[in-house]
Amino acid sequence: MDAFYFLALIVLLPFLMALFVPLAYKVLKDKVGWFAALVAFVCLIMVGAIVPTTYAGDVLSGAMSWIPGLFVNLAFYADGLSVLLGIIVSFIGILILSYSNKYLSKSEDLVRYYQYLLVFMGSMLGIAFSDNLIQLFIFWELTSISSFMLIGYYRKTKESIYGATKALLITGGGGLFMFAGFLLLFSITGTYGISEMLTSPDMIAVVKSSPLFTVTLLFILIGAFAKSAQGPFYVWLPNAMEAPTPVSAFLHSATMVKAGVFLVARFHPMFSGTTDWFVLVCGIGLITMVGAGFLALRQTDLKGILAYSTISQLAYLMTMYGYTTLAEPGIGVAAATFHLLNHATFKACLFLLVGIVAHELHTRDIRKMGGLRKEMPITFILTVIAACAMAGIPPLNGFLSKELFYESSIQMAEALGGGMAWMIPILAVVGGVLTFAYSFRLILKVFCGKRTTDPDVPDHVHDPSWILLGPAAILAALIILIGLFPTPFIDYLVQPAINAILPGAEHLHVALWHGITPSLIMTIITFAFGILVYWKYDAIAGWQTRFSSKHPKISINWIYNTLVDNAFDFGATLGKMLQKGPPAGYVKTMLVFIIAMVLIPIVYALFTGLPIFPNLDFAGMPSEMLVFILIILTAWGAASLPKYLSAIISLSACGFVVSLLYAYLKAPDLAMTQLCIETLSTIMFLVVIMKFKNKEAVRPEKTRAKVKNVLLAVGCAFVLFMMLAGADLIAPFETFSHYFIENGLEMTAGRNIVNVIVVDFRGYDTIGEISVICIAALAVFNLIKSRSKDKQEKTVTSTMTEEKK
Structure with a gap:
């Protein structure tokens, strides 16, 4: 099969199969999830x-x-990085869709649920394999839309609606910034082709030397940070936990939130090796890693802890991809790419297990839990494996990632040199300490000790069926396998992805034991301080709670809520300022603005001595001046005469004088049109005026308002005059009348060039003009008919009066 059609089928298959979910539901009923899992399995086989x-x-x-x-x-493109993300998306998709068969009840809207998940999976595969910036943006926004629908799956709960709206506003808004960055990238390179840009050293050099480099990078990173919940954009992810747990496991831990990381990895060859890249990517990553890890200590909701741990773990990836210098642009690429795979396994596993615990206990509040290791031994063992992998305990895959993270942090500090550079490995250890603390909190608080008595929590629980435990067990087995035997996974999945980001990179060698190394010492320090932080866990969490209560405004969430809650009031206030009832107020404001914009350059020219309209010559224009004076006088009369009839006659006279000007300027067709229009409009005005009982104009304006109106009118007239007088200061556009003359007869068979232009070349314009005339004619017809009806009514009334007499 052709490569294009093969890759297109991988991406489009979930979209196509989503259409058949209703049909599959009629056959499989509540087991329709197996149909969706089969679709994911086919995608996995094709990506594999x-x-x-x-x-x-x-x-x-x-x-x-x-x-x-x-x-x-x-355009579609499959390299090692695309395949790695495609494997993660499709493989985790199989497990999540299988798990959902038992997790969701029969009363749920299963058709909608699985359709949304398939659309999301297709969108993620589209991101992975897209080779065009516009195409990538479309799939990017489709993940935001499908995520919005899945987070808001429980439509009737306020928390779901709030979380879905928040996610869409932040990730969708970030996507618009990313789109602006893509347009800037196109303006620099002249192409939307991703592989074309990334494989061309000349294009990369042009981008890095462009004055738009920083703003382009910033816009693209805003999109990536928003999608991966980094920096101030992290606030949407905790609220997204209102989605069903399988959704959280699929979207908000293993796949969608990695889209931002994938984007950073994809554009690494183009932007890395620069100070901007290091400061923005590594800086935001380190701050988010420590901040999210610290906030995770305060959480009492199981999924809330995992949400903040996900933010922190994604920040690990961002930080490592941000490690770069001009001499060594890819210091952390290998470590980050390996952790990309490992994080998907242990975090998805943890979400599935947390879903099991919450499903059995009917609560996610960790304060109501304890002692589950005896009642749910299999769930306990699997949770220990996944949580220890996240904490970086050997011999699990998380330990290997943590070692590589520490090693690359040391390399980055050495590459930068200087005392402050060693803050990088120090912050890396701080992030590891916090990860260790909240990872063991999940194990000890949930499964050890005793459960407090609570009427909402069942007294006895047990391990669920293997439909729920199976996916988590598979992921736990992978955690152990990658930890003990990392070489096959690195050779076939990780190393090709590394080569796609950093061509010619050294082969990654990973082992559980490398001797006593600085990274191992950092790991030991992490464990020691992690135990200390866990010992003070409640004190730290209590301090955070007290601080938030005392200073509620020191929060990104408070800023978001304030902006969203006040958006309507702000819009209403702004509308009242700009539109104060009648349109006269804001029309005057716009006119004053226009006057100012024209007068500014004129005043500047006067003060700098620049010539103003040197070619303007009023000599030899007595006829034109007479017509101009007549126009001014009649217009003044139309605006100031007290009675309607005289004002209408003056306005009509102004129009007839304008037609005289057209005739003088040798435009007889315009003069004839003007005469007809003025005649028709005068008749219309007179018919309307005859219906008024009061034939004298009502002018409620005070003298001050009249003076303002006069000054505004004079100002507008002056500005218009100056603009017309300065029209010859620039070279006129080249006339294209020769085109009509040369092609009119051949293309239209018409010899009257005016008719040809109006009817054939400007057909739509003429249709518009005819439509306006027809509407005006209908209005005139109604006015005349209404006048005849009035006469008939008066006649009937007078007749009846005479008969009564």
């Missing part, structure tokens, strides 16, 4: 078929013209 190609160092690509006028193609 590309692994030998990427292992050999080759790529698959294909494109089809989509919008050629805008240089937009429908």
Whole structure:
């Protein structure tokens, strides 16, 4: 099969199969999740078929013209990084969709649920394999939309609505900034092709030397940070936990939140090796890692702890991808890419296990838990494996990632040099300490000790069926396998992804024991301080709670809520300021603004001595001046005469004088049109005026208002005059009348060039004009008919009166 169609099928298959979910539901009923899991399995097989190609160092690509006028193609590209993300998405998708068969009750809207999940999976595969910036943006926003629908799955709960709206506003808004960055990137490179840019050293050099480099990078990173909940954008992810637990495991731990990390990894070759990249990516990553880890200590909701741990773990990835210098642009690439795989396994596993605990206890409040290791031994063992992997305990895969993270942090400090550079490994250890503390909190608080008596919590619980435990057990087995035997996973999945980001990179060698190394010493320090922090866990959490209560405004959430809650009031206030009832007020404001914009350059020219309209010549214009004076006098009369009839006659006279000007300027067609329009409008005005009982104009304006109106009118007239007088200061546009003359007869068979232009070349314009005339004619007809009805009514009334007499 052609590479384009093969990759397109991988991406589009979930979208197509989402259409058949209602049909599958009629056959499988509440087991329809197995149909969705089969779709994910097929996608996994197809993505897995590309692994030998990427292992050999080759790529698959294909494109089809989509919008050629805008240089937009429908293009797909499969390298090691794409395949790694595709494997994660499809494999985790199988487990989540299988798990959902038992997790969701039969009363749920299962068709909607699985359709949304399939659309999301297709969108993530689209992100992974897109080779066009516009195409990538479309799939990017589709993940935001599908995430919005899944977070708000429980439509009737305020928390779900709030979380879904928050996620959409932040991730969707960040996507718009990313789109602006893509447009800037196109303006620099002249292409939307991702692989074309990333594989061309010349284009990369052009981008790095461009004055738009920093703003382009910033806009793209805003989109990545918003999607991966980094920096101030982290606030949406904790509220997204209102989604069903399988959704949280799939979207908000293993896949969607990695889209931002994937984007950073994808554009690493283009932007890395610069100070901007290091400061923004590494700086935001370190701050988010420590901040989110610290906030995780305060959480009492199981999914809340995992939400903040996810933010912190994603910050690990951002930090490592941000490690860069000009001499060594890819210091942390290998470590980050390996952790990308490991994090997906242990975090998805933890979410599934937390879902089991919450499902059995009917609560997610960790304060109401304890002693579950005896009642749920299998769940306990699996949770210990996943939590220890997150904490970096050997011999699990998280330990290998943590070692690489510490090693790359030391390399980055050495590459930068200087005392302050060693803050990087110190902060890395701080992040590890916090991870250790909240990881063991999950184990000890939930499964050890005794459960407090609570009427809402069952007295006796047990391990669920293997439909729920199976996916978590598979992930736990992978955690152990990758920890003990990392080489096959690195060779076939991780190393090709590293090579896609950093061509020519050294092969990654990972082992549980490398001797006594600085990274091992950092790990030992992490465990020691982690135990200390856990010992003070309640004190730290209590201090955070007291601080938040005392200073509620020191919070990104408070800022978000304030902006959203006050958006309506702000809009209403702004509307009242700009639109105070009648349109006269804001029309005057716009006119004053226009006057100011024109007068500024004129005043500047006067003060700097620049010539103003040197070619303006009023000599030899007595006829024109007479017509101009007549126009001014008649217009003044229309605006100031007290009676309607005289004002209408003056206005009509103004129009007739304008037609005289057209005739003088040798435009007889315009003069004739003006005469007809003025005649028709005068008749219309007179018909309307005859219906008024009071024939004298009502002018409630005070003298001060009249003076303001006069000054505004004079100012507008002066500005218009200056603009027209300065029209010859720039070179006029080249006339294109020759085109009509040369092509009119051949294209239209018409010899009257005016008719040809109006009817054929400007057909839509003429249709618009005819429509306006028809509407005006209907209005005139109604006025005349209403006048005849009035006469008939008066006649009937007078007749009846005479008969009575």
